Amino acid sequence: MSSCFTIFLSLSFSSFFFFVFVQNFSAxxxxxxxxxxxxxxxxxxxxxxxxxxxxxxxxxxxxxxxxxxxxxxxxxxxxxxxxxxxxxxxxxxxxxxxxxxxxxxxxxxxxxxxxxxxxxxxxxxxxxxxxxxNRSFFSSFETKPSFTTPNTTNVTDPTRFAQVLGQTMDNINRRAPNGGSGKKFAVEEANLTSLQKLYTLAQCTPDLTPFDCNRCLRDMISNFTQDKQGGRSFTLVCGVRFELFPFYNASAMAAPVPPPSRLPLPPAPETRPKRKSNKSTVITITTTISVGGFIIILFLTCWMLQRKGKRMHEVFKVKGDENELTTVESLQFDLATIQSATNDFSPENKLGEGGFGEVFQGKLPNGQQIAVKRLSQSSRQGDDEFKNEVLLVAKLQHKNLVRLLGFCLEGDEKLLAYEFVPNKSLDYFLFDPQKSDQLNWPLRYKIVYGIARGMLYLHEESRLRIIHRDLKCGNILLDSEMNPKISDFGMARIFGVDQTQASTNKIVGTFGYMSPEYAMHGRFSVKSDVYSFGILLLEIICGKKNGFYDQFDGGEYLARYAWNQWRDGTPLKVLDPAIMDSNSRDQVLRCLHICLLCIQEDPAIRPTMATVVLMLSSNSITPPSPRHPAFFVQSKARGLGIPMEGLGSDQSTSRIKLLSNNNLSLTELYPR
CATH class of the missing domain: 3.30.430.20 (Gnk2 domain, C-X8-C-X2-C motif)
Incomplete structure (x- = not known):
């Protein structure tokens, strides 16, 4: 009842508190x-x-x-x-x-x-x-470097869209260079259909001349692909953007309302006795009915909000998370909106199915394409996975991380809405004999570098230090330009600023990607992710999963096979035939070298992701010689190995053992 009373008061003063909240949240x-x-x-x-x-x-x-x-x-x-x-x-x-x-x-x-x-x-x-x-660059016309990031979704009527976009961009290109209030800035809306609008924005640094501003904006506009539903292009002195949803504060651009003119007051009416009339009675009755109805509506609203929000508080309400609720509430979708977007989770909209549920494609009312992850109601880890993804991904923004748009918690439904990434996941291409030919070496190198940049952001560049714990090909999504986006943060963990490692009794992850110290002892750190990155890089080079292969000499695992070829001076044997004609020999060997450094048994001698990015981007850095790595293999004897829980769905019953350098099995320990 106390929560209803709180909502009652909040709604009674809604016009005031709403704007205060919006202003504070924005700030x-x-x-x-x-x-x-x-x-x-x-x-x-x-x-x-x-x-x-x-x-x-x-x-x-x-x-x-x-x-x-x-x-x-x-x-x-x-x-x-x-x-x-x-x-x-x-x-x-x-x-x-x-x-x-x-x-x-x-x-x-x-x-x-x-x-x-x-x-x-x-x-x-x-x-x-x-x-x-260190040089004076003010008022200089500079268009390099420049960056263009298009939306991944195509428009439904390219001809109409290109016509409206071109006209609108021309308009703001003329207006922005002469913008008022000391700003070279302009926004404009245009009707695409009776139900859909186009929103555009252009801006230059105010120190540019109008001529240079106009020239810069034209250059940025020319970078756009006009068959996409949105995009932005920017450089050092100007930028433009368009979307099918309002992404700027239109009210801040509205002209101020002029103050009312001061008219002379009318003369005071004569004072005379007033007769009672039925008018006051009517007003009293009308007011009473209105107030009573308003109170009923308030309590009905309270009841509905409590019912709708009960599930959200059950999931998110843990010690220290009350402040997080304010953040996540702004991302909440109605179930009806998601159902409408996905055609009520129709089979035709289903994109795939993972260890924790199904994924559906959908379209929001503003035309934006989304991917909806529907967590399985039977999953024992569903609530934890859900909460982890919302609280983590909502705070992360990087071009190589999949972007969370919102979530829904109503009844038994747990839904996550992400940006739609059209080219599925990396394993969809990499491990398919027909589709792997589409991944030439330059494209694979681009994917490797993007993954490394995304992991560096998680480990060192974001406001939080994030350990992903389930980095694998299946969790690398590819956008329309085949740029990689790291996804699935359900198993991720936050580290403190000075924290270097942590331990757990529950081992989660995917067989073949887990580091030795994590699988054997439950210890994880940024170096655990580095190990997983090394295995992922090896799979990209070889075009094979890190599993057991009979075609290798005597039958062995991919990581061991790669090490043996490196040791014997024949490293090019491990290359995927699909990249033999397009690879750069030195670059492939360098990547294989980096891979072997990442999968070293001792976490201390594995490189950090910052060092990995540096080695990938600069040939002037000579990587150290790798030592004999550690390998995990699947035991064929039921009496050997460690029973693993929470692994990927295809490996949930796997048992593993650690091989030493002389191929002898070590003592198997349960995680501490």
Missing amino acids: EAAPTYLEHFCARISFFIPNSTYESNLNTVLSSLSSNATTSTNGFATATAGQDRPDQAHGLFLCRGDVSISTCSDCVATGKRDVLRLCGLQRVATIWYDECMLRYD
Whole structure:
């Protein structure tokens, strides 16, 4: 009853509390990371004059962001040119000063962590951009580097869509260079159909001339693929975006309402006795009925909200999670919306089925394509998996991680709505003899690098340190451009800032990808994920699962076969025939070298994901020689091995043993 009373009070003052909540939530929400660029051409020495000047510039920009009315400021520090530091920030034209300030403060922290000692760096968020350089770049026309990220969903009427998009983009391209209030910013809506609108946005840094702004916007617009339902393209001095849903704050762009004119007051009426009439009686009765009806509606609403929210609180209400409820409530979908989007989970919309339920394709009312994960009601780990994915993925934003759009908890239904990724998962292509030919070596290398970048974000670059614990080919989704997106965070764990490893009594994961220390002793860390990445990389190189193969000499497992070929000086034997004609020999051997380093038995000598990314992107780094790795194999004797629980659905009854360097089985221990 107390919760009903709370809802009653909340609804009674809804107009006030709603706007306060929206403003506070917007101000407190973390900025959405898009991209960063570190020019690897010049570095500064720690504690040098340039570092001091750079800190001065960043502090000045952060301070200016708290008062800037046009969301833009520049700063310069230092007298001598080699040590001068120059910087600027640009906030999206519709965001509030507090949101702008928070974004710049976050950018100041993140860019220094991401770019280290490099003198030239830029970081982009959905809400702002922060940039610094050791040369003066103000008012310069620069279109490189540039980034374009299209929506993965095609439009239904390409001709009509291209016509409306072209006209709307032309309009904002003309308006933005001459935008008012010190901003070169414009937004516009256009009707595609009677039920669907197109929303567009364009912005330049205010220091550009109108001519250069117009030229930059034209260049960015030309990058778009006009058969997609949305996309954005941005560079150092301008950016454009279009979607089929409102992604900007339209009210912030509305013209202020003029104050009412001061008209003379009418003369006071004559004072005279008033007669009672039936009018007051009618008003009293009408008011009483209205108030009574309003109270009934409030209590009915309370009852419905309690019934609807009961399941959500059952799942999320654990010690310390009350603050998390505020965050996740904003992502909640109605069951009716999901049912309508998926045609009531029709078989025709089913995309696949995993260890914890089915996945369906759907379309929201705004036209956005989604993938709905429907957790199985019989799953013993369903609630934990569900809660883990919502609380973790909602806080993670990276182009190589699948994006969570929302969730639904009603009755027995547990639903997760993700961005729709059209090309299924990596194993769909990699392990199919016909489809694997589509994955040439340059494409596989692109996928490997994207996975490594996503894992680096989880381990070091996000606000949380995340251990995935189930990295495998089946959890790598591929978008329309075959960019990889890491998915399925149901088994992931958060680490503290200073935490390096943890232990568990319940081993979860997938056979063949688990590190020795995790499978044998229940110890996991970032190095456990590195081991899984090494196995995944090996499978991409070989085009085979890390399982037992009779065609290998004497029959052996893929990882052992790869090591034996490396040791014997014939590493190219392990290559997938599908990439023999398109591979770069040196690059493939380097990747195989990195793979063997990742699957070392001792976690301490495995590289971090930061080192892996560096070795993948730079040939100047010479990897150390790998030692004999550890291998897990499936025991054929029922009396040997460790019974594993919570493994992938295809390996739920597997037993494993650890082989030493001389192929002797070691003592098998239950996890501590």
